[in-house]
Amino acid sequence: MADTTPNEKPDYKSVLASVDKEGRRRWVEARIVWGRWRRWRSALAIPLIAFYCAIPFVMIGGKPAFQLDIATRKFYLAGVVFWPQDLTYFVILALLGIVGTLLTVALLGxxxxxxxxxxxxxLEMVFRPVEHLILGGPGNPGKTPAWRAALMWFVFVLIAGGLANAGTAIFIGADAFHAYVLLDWAAHPYATGFWGILFVCILFNFGWFRDQTCTIVCPYGRFQTAMLDSHTLTVAYDAKRGEPRGHLARADARAASSFELRAS
Structure with missing residues (x-):
């Protein structure tokens, strides 16, 4: 991969850090740095992961808490059934969601x-920690043993299978699974095919594609930039201040961190 030369200044504003000048990918080897913000994110991630994985299997009043039943054209939300003629409610909810998103992004980035x-x-709270636990973090000396890489992908397969179960259950319901784990492929052949496609996509995304989903695929990541203004809180690299590499003397007035939370 083509990196910048020692005499060449990197262009932070027009070139992504994960892409070189030829447009080829630079693999991001992120470190897991524990601090106040990481602890807060981890504390929030635990209930979010539980919610994302369990909500398709939760029943309220004998009905799914969340299910999009395309075959029967019914949508379940919090145990309430919505039919196609109830589209007006979803339009109102969508408008409220758009306005709320605009306000949130403008204020909090x-x-x-x-x-x-x-x-x-x-990615950051499940797959990357598993990778660091098995392979070690960035800068780990020596070549990774093949058995460690195989173990990591085996764990990734198990996690991707569980996430594919949750994604499939959103459309066909929890009754199609034996003990919420094994899909009844004989009774639901099309759902099994969907599960297989979803499983491959999840494994490919979290195992290899990763950050490129945000910069290349995700539409929200593209248009949200238009919702930022001069008062939006932004985590950014201050190129003028820079970051001194190596150990700093106590008298060095420059900050050691390359990031700051500031109002743009």
Whole structure:
């Protein structure tokens, strides 16, 4: 991969850090740095992960808490059944969601992406910690043993299978699973095919594609920039201040961190 030369200044504003000048990918090896914000994100991620995985299997009053039954054209939300003729309610909810999103992004920036987005929650709080636990963090000396890589992918397969179960249950319900784990493929062949496609997509996304989902695929990540203004809180790299590499002397007036939370 083509990196910048020692005499060449990196272009932070027009070139992504995960892409070189030829447009080829630079693999992001993120460190897990524990601090106040990481602890807060972890505390929030636990109930979010439980919610994302369990909500398709939760029943309220004998009806699913959340299910999109395409075959019978019914939508379940909090145990209430909505029919196609109830589309007006969803239009109102969608408008409220759009206005709320605009206000939230304008005030707090990319708070959804960093704290609530299912992709980011599972990547940073599940898959990446598993990878660090088995393979070690960035800068780990020596070549990774093959058995460690195989073990990591085995764990990834198990996690992706569980997430595919939750995703499939949203459309066909919890009754299609034996003990909420094994899909009844004989009774639901089309759902089994959907499960297989979803499983492959999840494994590919969290195992390899990762951050490119946010920068290339996700439409929200693209248009939310238009909702930022000069008062939006932004986590950014201050190129003028920079970050001194290596150990700092006590008299060094520059901050050691390359990031700051500031109003743009």
């Amino acid at each position: 990319r708070v959804f992406c960093g704290w609530f987005c299912p992709h980011n929650v599972f």
